[in-house]
Amino acid sequence: MGLTHRSSGISLLREKFNVKVEDENELIIALAGNPNVGKSTVFNYLTGLNQHTGNWPGKTICNARGSYTYKNRKFTLVDLPGTYSLLASSVEEEVARDFICFAKPDATIVVSDATCLERNLNLALQVMELTDKVILCVNLMDEAKRKGIEVDIECLEKELGIPVVATTARTGEGIDKLIDKVYEISLGIKKYNPRKIIYSQDIENEVKNLTLLLDNILDKKLDSRWVALRILEGDKTIINSINNYLYKT
Ligand SMILES: Nc1nc2c(ncn2[C@@H]2O[C@H](COP(=O)(O)OP(=O)(O)OP(=O)(O)O)[C@@H](O)[C@H]2O)c(=O)[nH]1
Ligand SMILES: [Mg+2]
Numbered sequence: 001m002g003l004t005h006r007s008s009g010i011s012l013l014r015e016k017f018n019v020k021v022e023d024e025n026e027l028i029i030a031l032a033g034n035p036n037v038g039k040s041t042v043f044n045y046l047t048g049l050n051q052h053t054g055n056w057p058g059k060t061i062c063n064a065r066g067s068y069t070y071k072n073r074k075f076t077l078v079d080l081p082g083t084y085s086l087l088a089s090s091v092e093e094e095v096a097r098d099f100i101c102f103a104k105p106d107a108t109i110v111v112s113d114a115t116c117l118e119r120n121l122n123l124a125l126q127v128m129e130l131t132d133k134v135i136l137c138v139n140l141m142d143e144a145k146r147k148g149i150e151v152d153i154e155c156l157e158k159e160l161g162i163p164v165v166a167t168t169a170r171t172g173e174g175i176d177k178l179i180d181k182v183y184e185i186s187l188g189i190k191k192y193n194p195r196k197i198i199y200s201q202d203i204e205n206e207v208k209n210l211t212l213l214l215d216n217i218l219d220k221k222l223d224s225r226w227v228a229l230r231i232l233e234g235d236k237t238i239i240n241s242i243n244n245y246l247y248k249t
Pocket of ligand 2: 040
């Protein structure tokens with residue numbers, strides 16, 4: 001038998017984010033996305049009245065959690081603040097990044113706007129650098145259709161290496177497919193290979209050096225390559241978060 005969430009300490013970390021799981025089989029799903037793309041609409045559609053709201057610990061930002069059941073499994077959805085990136089240049093970005101990094105959701109849905117996908121894919125690529133368990137939800141398909149924009153879902157799936165689902169959350173169209181993909185990814189039924197960005201040779205060399213050092217420090221609790229990239233770009237908040245979540249009890 002593998003390590004349970006409780007024995008691996010993940011449940012303790014999740015409690016730091018006010019996410020208390022009642023049973024160990026419960027799956028935690030994060031909803032990320034740019035502002036105003038329909039995250040809360042997806043969240044409300046799936047969780048209905050089974051919601052709790054509060055604040056993120058130590059922050060004045062609203063934290064909404066809700067649950068639904070699918071194929072006899074309980075899923076808890078966490079509606080993350082809307083962000084354009086995970087580079088932690090605002091409290092919202094820090095909250096979203098720290099949740100994905102340290103609470104280690106069983107899957108992350110990146111909700112995006114079908115009418116301006118290019119801008120939205122920036123966040124999707126950043127989440128894909130952090131975790132292999134990502135689903136891209138291309139929402140506002142009705143708006144895209146109205147504007148004559150066609151989205152090639154199959155091509156996106158192939159290029160990104162992750163499942164991509166088209167939705168119109170306002171009417172619920174596509175949500176059944178989304179929960180099926182969430183089920184598959186979070187339980188590891190289907191494995192994907194998200195496309196990773198390869199940087200210039202100079203950067204890759206430095207990343208390699210730093211990764212070797214970080215492997216010992218992070219002890220597989222966090223992706224060393226991802227942390228190396230953040231350090232190289234001068235992000236000091238990641239060091240604070242590592243101290244806060246991995247080393248303070
Ligand atoms: N036409 C259309 N409107 C949608 C769809 N999904 C959401 N909306 C609308 O888009 C607006 C923003 O939706 P929200 O769910 O609040 O978006 P959000 O991503 O949670 O926004 P923030 O939390 O502010 O980042 C609302 O007016 C929704 O009714 C959709 O698929 N089609
Ligand atoms: Mg919202």
